[in-house]
Each structure stands twice: as C-alpha cells, then as structure tokens.
C-alpha cells in the first residue's frame with residue numbers, strides 16, 4: 001500500500017484571477033480509496049479534472065502512475081475511468097451504443113466491448129432502456145449510465161465526482177457494493193461527495209478542501225477524533241427564542257455552532273450537558289444527543305453547513 | 309425581512325388584472341430586450357442582405373438577362389425591378405421566421421423560459437402573442453431597411469411602391485405565425501431545422517416566382533407557388549411597385565389568403581402554446 | 588496483477604510523434620458516425636442531396652428560359668451546364684460547413700460529447716479527424732449522387748468531369764477543417780451564425796450564377812480571394828474539360844486550407860479541453 005499512484009506537490013490551478021486550487025500536496029497510493037470533501041466551489045472538481053488529464057495545471061508537480069499528464073495525456077487516461085460531475089453522455093446514441101462506443105474510444109476490440117456492455121447494462125439496471133436514446137432517460141438513469149460507462153475499460157483508477165448525486169437509495173447501495181468489490185480487486189478510487197455518510201463508508205482517507213486549500217487530512221475516524229468531540233447535543237428553542245438563549249448556552253460548553261434553526265453543542269457527555277441546561281431553567285423544544293460525525297468535522301473546518 | 313412582510317408586499321404589487329390585460333406586452337418586452345443585444349447584427353443583416361442580392365443577382369445576373377431578353381424585358385420591366393419586390397417579401401418572411409421559431413424552441417426546450425413565465429400570472433396565449441409581437445417588430449424594421457436599400461438602387465418604379473411594405477410585412481408575419489405554431493409542438497428540433505431549411509424554405513424561395521415568372525415553371529411545380537405566402541406577397545408587391553398586370557379578383561385572393569394564414573397561424577399557435585405548457 | 592487492455596493499447600503509442608494529441612482512433616470515431624447514421628432520419632440524409640438539385644431545377648430551368656446560353660471560357664454554353672458544377676462545389680461547401688460548425692458546436696458546448704470522448708485515451712486530433720472524416724464521407728456520397736443526376740441530363744460535357752467528385756471531397760475537406768477551427772473559437776451560438784452569414788455573400792460573389800467578368804475589376808479581385816471562387820473554378824474547369832495549370836493552383840488553395848484548419852483545430856481543442 002505504499003506505492004504512490006497519484007502524487008501532487010504545490011498543485012495550482014487558476015481561472016483568470018481566481019485561484020481555484022492553491023498549491024496543494026497529496027498522495028494517493030495503490031488500492032486506496034481517497035476522498036475529497038469541501039463546500040461548493042472548494043476546487044474538488046478542478047483537482048479531479050487535473051488528475052483526469054483533462055485540465056492543465058498552472059503550477060506545481062503532478063504525476064499519475066509516474067507520468068506527467070501534460071505530456072502523456074492519452075496514456076494516463078487509458079488507466080482511468082471517469083465519472084464527471086456533469087454527465088456528458090453521447091446524446092445522439094442509445095444506452096448500449098453509448099457504452100459500446102466509449103469502450104471503442106479506448107481502442108478495445110469489439111468482442112471484448114460487446115460482452116462488457118451486457119454486464120454493465122445489467123449493473124446499471126438499464127435492461128429495459130437498453131435501446132432508448134439518452135435524452136429519454138431520467139436524471140438518475142443518466143447518472144447510472146455515466147458510472148457504468150466509466151467501468152467499460154476496466155480502469156485501474158476510478159475517478160468519481162459526486163457519483164451518487166441524483167441516485168435513489170437502492171442505486172446508491174448497488175454502486176457502493178460495486179465500489180467495495182472493485183477495491184478488493186485493487187482498483188484505486190478517488191471520490192468527491194457531499195454526503196458524509198458516503199465518505200465515512202467508502203473512503204480510507206480524506207482531504208477536506210476549502211477555497212482551493214487543504215484544511216485537514218486523515219481517515220474519517222481520525223478526523224472526527226481530531227476536529228470534534230465525542231458527542232454532540234442538538235437543541236432547538238424555536239426561531240424567535242434562539243437569540244435570547246444563545247449567550248447562556250455559550251457559557252455552558254467549550255464549542256457551540258449556531259445554525260439557523262438549532263444549536264450544536266460539542267461535548268464529551270451530551271446527557272449531562274442537557275441536564276445542566278434544564279437545571280438552568282431553559283427548556284428546549286427538542287433535543288438530541290448523538291455521536292460526532294464527519295458532518296461536524298466539516299462544519300468546524302469550513303464554517304458552513306453541508307447543503308448550501 | 310421576515311416572511312410575513314414579503315407576502316404582504318407581493319399581494320399589493322402584483323395586480324393580476326393588469327397582467328391579464330397587458331401580459332403579452334411583458335413577454336414581447338422580454339423578447340425585444342434579448343433581441344436588442346444583437347440589434348447591430350440584425351440591422352447589419354437587414355442592410356447587407358438586400359445590397360448583396362441586388363448587386364449580385366439583380367445587377368450582375370440581371371444585366372445578362374436584360375441583354376438576352378431585349379426590350380421586352382422580364383414581365384415588361386428591367387430584371388432588377390422585377391426581382392426587388394420578391395426579395396422584399398422574402399426578407400420579411402426570413403426575419404419573422406427567425407424571431408418566431410428560435411425563441412419558441414428556446415422557450416420550450418433549450419432553456420424552458422416559457423415554463424417559468426407560465427408559473428407567473430402569464431398565460432400560454434399571452435406568451436404566444438408576446439413572441440409574435442416581438443417577431444412583428446423585427447419584421448417591420450427589416451422590411452423598412454430593405455425598402456430603403458431598394459429605393460437607393462432605383463428598383464422602385466411606381467409612386468405607390470411603398471404599399472409593398474405592408475404586404476411584405478403581412479406575408480412575413482403570416483408565415484411566422486404558422487411556423488411558430490409548428491415550432492410549439494416540436495420534439496426533435498434537429499430534424500425540424502433540416503426539414504424547415506431544405507424542404508420548406510428553400511423550395512418556397514426557389515419556386516415562388518421569385519427569380520422568374522411562376523408561369524415559366526412546368527405546371528406540376530407551380531402549386532408550390534400557390535400555397536406559398538412568398539408568391540402571394542410577391543404578386544401583390546409587383547403590382548404595387550411597377551404595375552404588374554393582375555386581375556382585381558386575384559388581388560383579393562392574394563390578400564385574403566395571406567390574412568387567413570395569419571389568423572390561422574395565430575390561433576393555432578395560441579392553442580398549441582397553452583397545450584404544451586400544460587403538458 | 589491487474590493489467591487492463593486499454594492501457595496496453597495506449598502504451599503501444601508511447602514515444603511516437605504527437606502522442607499527446609493523437610492516438611490513431613479515427614476508425615472508432617467513424618464507427619460512431621455510422622451508428623448515429625444508422626438511426627438517423629432519411630429526411631436529413633436526403634436533405635444534403637436535395638439542395639443542389641432544387642437550385643438546378645429552379646435556376647437552370649427558370650433562369651434558363653430568360654438566359655438560354657452564357658459565355659464561359661470563350662465558348663457559348665447552356666445556362667444549366669454553366670451552373671451545375673458551381674452547385675456541386677457550393678453544396679460540398681455547405682455540407683462541410685454545416686457538419687463542422689452547428690453540429691460540432693452543439694457537441695462541444697451543449698452536450699459536452701467531446702468532453703466524454705477526451706476522458707478516454709483519445710487525443711484532440713483524433714476527435715478533429717474523426718469528425719471531419721465523417722463529413723468527407725458524406726460529401727463524397729452527395730457529390731456522387733449529384734453526378735448521377737446531372738450526367739444523364741447531359742450537363743457534364745467533358746469526361747474529365749468525373750474528377751469533380753474527388754475535387755468535391757477536397758473542397759469539403761478544406762471547408763470542414765477551417766469550419767471546425769473557427770467553431771472551436773466561438774463562444775456563443777450567435778457568433779456562429781455570423782460565420783454562416785458569411786456564406787451567403789460568398790455564394791453570391793463566387794461566380795456561381797454568372798461569370799465574374801460582369802463585375803468591375805476591383806470586385807473581381809475580391810471575389811478571387813474567396814475560397815468558393817476557387818472551388819467553383821476547379822470543378823467547372825474539370826466539368827467543362829478546360830484542363831490547365833490554373834486548376835492545380837485552385838487545388839493548392841484547398842490543400843493550404845486543410846493544413847491551416849487542422850493545425851488550429853488541434854491546437855484550440857487541446858486548449859479548450861485542458862482548461
């Protein structure tokens with residue numbers, strides 16, 4: 001697990017004056033499942049596209065499988081399966097034709113691609129739509145097809161930019177299952193997502209980005225340990241009363257996040273904190289004690305909620 | 309600001325009676341505003357197009373034709389004079405077409421603005437009329453520019469020639485309204501553009517007696533002219549600009565046919581807009 | 588160890604010239620073209636053929652009544668004989684321009700189809716050549732079909748006229764590669780419309796319907812710079828059997844167009860996709 005497949009040093013990308021990716025360093029080793037988290041506009045997709053050898057960096061060093069994407073784009077892309085954030089299916093073709101021709105773009109032989117297509121149509125659960133034009137698919141079906149398409153060349157590295165956006169729960173679990181199995185076969189995964197449960201499930205290691213910089217790096221559990229407390233107490237007082245009670249709550253624990261509709265209070269022991277609140281004569285409308293999650297880490301690091 | 313004040317505000321500001329009366333104008337305003345972004349281009353085309361055609365076909369080819377036919381002329385006049393009214397009507401048709409078909413497909417398909425308009429108090433009928441009004445506006449000034457150029461080229465012989473302006477506009481808007489209706493029920497615009505360009509516009513342009521008298525075509529091709537608004541407008545235009553011989557009955561036939569195309573087009577378009585928005 | 592076939596295939600090109608841009612996948616793109624064609628509407632297929640025939644019918648017949656013969660190259664020929672080669676050249680241009688502008692623009696911006704293609708081990712030159720190659724195949728079939736119509740009508744006096752078909756393909760290649768280069772610089776649909784609007788003056792001032800000699804000297808000079816003028820002169824020279832060195836000059840014009848067009852298309856597509 002030490003061989004580094006992807007390695008970035010001082011990786012930078014600018015769009016005019018905007019620095020979308022600001023000199024970041026990271027490594028992804030073989031067989032690893034690597035996640036990129038961050039609020040909208042953090043620069044995740046830009047990093048993904050640079051790794052995918054479809055976007056040229058402005059500064060820094062980037063090597064993928066030991067090669068420089070600026071010099072060996074086609075060779076690098078031969079190893080990759082890419083699911084872009086925005087579907088770019090071939091709208092002039094049907095479902096099976098999309099899978100087939102995409103395999104052909106890699107130069108794969110017809111017979112190989114044809115059998116692969118059958119398997120992928122089943123995987124994407126698009127048997128009934130196999131001859132339908134792409135335009136007539138629903139949003140989630142298109143997404144499934146895009147994901148299936150990325151698998152047609154049996155890639156060594158799978159780049160998934162928000163793969164499950166728009167998928168129903170069943171399709172999402174089928175995808176997760178497939179990704180676990182690919183990982184067992186040694187496929188390296190690079191994933192961005194806005195679903196923290198997905199990140200906790202799928203990723204061995206994560207970076208949290210904001211404004212083009214890396215804010216934190218580590219496994220999901222170590223991030224939670226480092227950037228959050230053991231438990232979180234969520235209390236609601238109703239939108240008109242939140243202001244009044246804020247100061248008294250703030251005095252009761254070390255860290256507190258004020259969301260528009262509720263307070264998140266970070267503590268080692270949620271139940272006893274709640275008792276303390278009642279004891280001080282405050283009566284929250286609702287309260288909930290839960291374990292810290294990646295969501296809390298995210299909130300802490302970026303100061304933003306997940307869904308913007 | 310809290311939610312409640314917003315609600316009060318909108319109840320005071322939105323006057324549904326006013327929208328009912330003037331809704332189409334709001335739609336037309338939106339269309340004309342977006343047209344204004346390209347206004348210089350549109351004006352440029354409106355001037356360049358007649359200049360190019362009149363120099364090339366009117367004068368270049370016309371010179372050879374005038375030499376060949378001698379004093380008899382084409383329909384008794386110089387080729388340039390013969391050609392000009394047809395080009396005027398063609399320009400009106402082209403301008404109206406572009407301002408009805410593209411915005412309609414855009415509104416229903418490309419960016420679905422008609423659906424967002426329809427979620428305000430605007431109705432399908434109003435949206436349809438609004439788009440048509442904007443196209444009417446474009447047709448009018450295209451024709452005016454064209455007429456100015458024709459005048460500068462000395463292609464207008466009769467003092468009543470300016471009457472060809474309203475007939476050209478009538479033909480343009482009549483055709484525009486029909487095409488707007490057609491575009492409103494379109495699912496696959498790629499095929500439509502090909503059909504429209506090669507199987508509708510091109511035959512109309514080439515077989516409506518535009519470049520030579522319709523009667524010189526073989527009989528089995530003349531029917532294209534009969535159903536073509538371009539031919540009807542051209543006949544009217546030729547009568548008005550140089551006194552092309554035509555019976556009073558036929559004058560009425562040409563005129564009434566164009567008017568009925570306009571009415572049918574507007575009616576169908578309003579209906580199909582409403583239907584598609586509700587789908 | 589997990590060695591995907593795609594990798595082995597891509598590595599085979601390692602170290603060859605232009606590996607960044609080209610990976611020899613033109614056949615695959617033609618295959619795509621064929622799949623799309625198979626399910627395309629016959630109306631669209633027919634349309635490319637219909638255009639020159641309609642013009643021939645209208646102008647050849649209608650104007651031919653008013654202007655039965657015309658002077659060209661020192662001899663007097665029937666009007667339809669004069670315009671038929673011009674219509675062939677013009678439709679080669681129109682087809683190539685359509686395929687390489689509107690069509691390409693939508694795939695580039697709206698549907699992002701090329702983005703999908705370039706996420707594979709293909710390079711931008713593959714995409715450009717594949718797209719243009721398909722346009723040429725179509726140009727070839729339309730030119731042949733047009734010849735099948737006009738030869739029996741006696742509108743092609745010379746046996747050299749058969750070379751008008753490869754000439755039409757050359758013309759289409761020149762326009763398609765330049766058209767695609769220009770499209771790749773366009774930001775909006777409206778800008779593209781401007782390009783298409785330039786086709787009309789070109790059509791009107793390239794000597795398709797009458798000899799350019801009717802114009803004053805300065806206008807003739809400008810007309811002689813236009814690519815379509817060279818296209819028409821090339822095809823007309825072949826069809827009328829006026830074979831001379833000037834034809835080679837017209838052909839050279841298109842060879843240069845092809846080279847420039849391909850160069851800028853590749854350069855620009857690379858810049859676009861690597862943004």
Ligand SMILES: Nc1ncnc2c1ncn2[C@@H]1O[C@H](COP(=O)(O)OP(=O)(O)OP(=O)(O)O)[C@@H](O)[C@H]1O
Nearest residue numbers: 015020038039040041042043044045046047085862
């Ligand atoms: N092609 C482009 N041209 C100009 N600016 C761009 C382009 N692509 C991205 N940006 C800008 O770069 C920044 C990072 O964008 P990026 O798409 O990488 O964000 P992201 O982290 O993927 O966000 P999201 O969660 O919304 O997908 C944003 O400010 C965006 O506006």
Ligand SMILES: [Mg+2]
Nearest residue numbers: 044045046085
């Ligand atoms: Mg993104």
